[in-house]
Every structure is written in structure tokens, then in C-alpha cells.
Amino acid sequence: MRISHLLIGLLILVMSSSVWSEVFIVVSKDSDISNLSQKEVTDIYMGRTQSFPNGSLAFPLDQAAQSRVRENFYKILVNKTPAQINAYWSRLLFTGRASPPRVISDPALLLSAIEQNRSAIAYVDGSMLSNSVKVVAHVK
């Protein structure tokens, strides 16, 4: 009985982690940016550039460290696990090359930060999309 529960639990875990949902990259409605390629998103999120392709400043925002959407986003974008992403950033942060994206764990705060800042960029899952933000890319 217990073993079958465990198996079902494991099955759900495996299934849920293997189903990658779509992730949307959003900016403020007022932003001049209308479209970003996956490479441009990668360059911003991996700390290789601090600006959008048009030269204006880009401030990437991260979702909560343990969140599913964050895990999905980096898995799709660069095929790295959360631990690998942390190892990557520890190589940049502790060597003074770049700082990781600012984490805003509360989804509502994240959305309001996007609305109010033309330089901010974030990724969200479909459930968080609203009229107040503009989708500039999606990855899946």
C-alpha cells in the first residue's frame, strides 16, 4: 500500500518535472523593446550584457529560487539545472564580473516592478500574463 503510494508520488514528480511549459519574457508596456531573440534573452540573463539590443539599460529580474517557472526558464534557455545556474553565477559574482539578476519572489511585486520600470525585464508563466506588461519573446 505504502509502496504504491510512493510509486504514484514518484510518477507524479517525474511527470511534472518532465513537462516544460511555455515561459514568456515580458517588459513594461512603455518599453521601446518589442521583440527579443532567444540569444538576446540569454545574453541578458547570463550577465554577458547589461543592455537591450537598442542600447538602453536592461535590468533582468529573477523569480523565486525554488520556483518551477525559474527551473523551467533556465532549463529551456541554457539547459542548466538550478544548481548549475548557481555554480555559473558564483563564478561571475565572486570574481566581480557580474551580479545575478535581482530576485523578486512575490509574483505580484514582480509584475508591478515590470510595469513601473522601462528597463526591467522578467520571465513569467502563462498564468501571470496581463495587459499591463508586454511579451517580447517566449521560449518553450
Next chain:
Amino acid sequence: MSSEYLLALCSRSRKLAMWILLAGALLGTPQLYADDDLFSGSMSFSGFATIGLVQGGDSDLGFTRDLTRSGVFDNDNSIKQDSVLGVQVDSRFNTDWSATAQMVLRDRFDDSLEEHLEWAYLRYRADDEWSFRVGRTVVDLFTLSDYRNIGFAYLWARPPVEFYGAVIFDYVDGVDVTYSTLLPNSYLRIKIFAGESTNYLSRGTDTDELEINPIVGVNATWDYGKWSSRVGFARTTADFQSESLQQLSDALGLVPAQIWRQAPELSEDVLLVDRDFNYFNLGVTYDSHPWIVQGELSYIDSSFKFYPDTTSGYISLGYRHKSMTYFSMFSAAESSDGPRQITAPSNPPIPADPANPLYQLYLGTQQLADDNVTRQSTVSIGARWDLSANIALKMQYDRHQLDAYGSYLWATQQQPLDEDRSLDTLSVNVNLVF
């Protein structure tokens, strides 16, 4: 209190003042610069730690992660080799200016607060491509130089000793300029640095001050898809304030050339004063899930005639499976020449009598030559287990193979090793970032 001591103290406090100034910059109120933008003006704290246990060494040779630490002998256990705690404060004043300070607590010969300050610099980012730093930064010689204290950032229990064990300067006080640019399918970074550094180096039973002034270097890294490669060059001028070397030199200087023709030349050569060292480095990483391959090569060109040119390298293969990464590595370091063979005094020939002062002098000089040669290789296997997104457990077994007179990278208690030797090292450590 001697005047030299006072002078040293003054120079120290001047340096300290610089750090206090920088710390002030760090703790200053970033709000001063803040405008409506949520993002300008921020301060963040982060850190890393490793708690590590090492078992290794035998009665003659002590295992050491690098030459700034004392060795582990007799298959003993030690937590001093790998354990480290680092904390970092990043303060961003606005989009262009920021300051960073990092304290790294670990086992050192010189335990002063100033030595534990690994980073303290002010950065100006002119634009997306150009960035300038002034203050204290890590000496960026090889791929892992920048983050060799941060166990979480790399795969193995520690950076390969053959490659990183001989790099004994941690930090440089100076300036650097970085140019980084996004190319259509790749990312290029070029860095130029210059500065000076003082460190403590342990040889035999002595620990003495090694001054590196100046050190200049340039390196380029190129990231292309799954590949990352690096090429680097650095040049230093070193002064090693060693009392035992000075005594040896003085003694050799007293021997007339008629008795020992080489003595005057040896008297010069044994001093590590104003000697140039050139470092050449190549590195490649290939990361294609689940495989990760990493390798580096370096060549140290030395003008200190008692330290032969040395080539070192390593290659590592890792395989990821879920949260485990299994790895194996081969690393080796080889001096171009064996120990310099000192010609014994021959006019008149001296007896091999340890009581004879001239013979003692000859032996001491030969020992110095024997002491500075590296001839070893290591095969390692191990695993890294990512327990969570910021905690990793590592285990590693090393089998070291040393050739006679090749034990430069080991702590030695008395005589240099005069026979081939195999040694094992076992390591377990927990690494985290926060």
C-alpha cells in the same frame, strides 16, 4: 622596536587606510544616488563556504593544497586544507559605479586581517564593453584563479594541485581593464591587469615573505556555444625575503674562487631577488549535457636558476546523472630540467664528510636545487552531488605518482625525496553558496 619594524608598520597602516576608505565607500549610503528607479543604488551580501576533510601524506611528504599552507603528514586528517569561509558585499551606487569587498577566512601563515581581505575594489563601467577596476583583486593567472576558493563553482574537491598548487599569490593591489563584447555567435572578454602583491611562501621549515612587484598580465576568454577557451600571459618580478637563502648566499660569497670556482656565481644564483617569471596559459572547457570536459596547460618560464621552467596541465572528464556528476581527472607537472647539479669544490677535492663546513655548504646548495623541482602526476576519481541548488557534497580519491627529486608541491620535513613515491589522498567536502 627596530626602525625596520616601524617602517613595515607604517607601510602596513597606509595600506590598511586604503581598505578602510574602500570599506567606507561600501558602507556609505547608496540612497544618496537613488532616483525613482528601483534598481539604481543597491547593496547585496553573498557568501560561500567549504567544510572539507583531507586525509593524506606520509612521514616524509605532507599533502598541501597550495604552498601557502602547512602540509598534512602521516595519513593524518585535516580540515585546514580545504575549509574556507567567504563573505562578499557588493554595493552598486548607480549604473556605472560599484564597489565590492570580499573577506576570505582560511588557514594562512599570516593570519592578519589584511591578508584575509581578498577583494576590495571600486569599479567603473564606462559602457557595456569597457570596465575599469582599482583596488585589490585576485591574480588572474589561470582559468580557476578567480574562483579557486569557491568549491561550489567547480567540479572537483579542489583545483588540481599540479596546476594551482604552485600559484602562491592570492591577490594583487592594482588596476585592471576589461573589454567584453558580444559577437554574432560568441562572447569575447579581454582583460589587462597590473599591480603588486605580498604573500607568504613556505619552503622546508621556513616561511618567508614573497613580494611580487610588478605583476602585469593579459588574458582573453572566448565563449562559443558549448565551448569556452582561454589564453593568458602574465609576467612578474619576484623578491623572496628569505633569511636562509641570504645566509647561504653570504656563506658562498665567503668561499674564494680558487677553492671553489663556482662559489661566487652560486652566491648570486641562490638569491631569489629581482627574478622574472613568465606565465603562459591555455584552457578549454566543453560543456554539453551530460558531458563536461575541461583542460588547461601552462608553462612557467623562470629566471631564478634554482627553479627550473615548469610545464603543467590537466584534463578532466565529467558525466552528469540527475544531481550527481561523476568525474575523473589526470593532472601532471614536470620541470624542464632535473635539479641543477652543483659541482663540488675540487681544488683541493673535499672529502664527503658532513662535518666539513665546505662540504656542508655544497650539500645545502645542492638541496636547494633538489627542492625546487616538480615531477609528479595524479589520477583522480570522484563525484559531486548537488544536494540542493546551493549545496554540493564532493568526494575524491587521488593517486599521486612522484619521481625522485620532484616533490616541490609537497611540504617536506627535511631532505628532498631521493626515490620515486606513490601517495594517496582522500577528500570529502561540503560546499555552499549563499
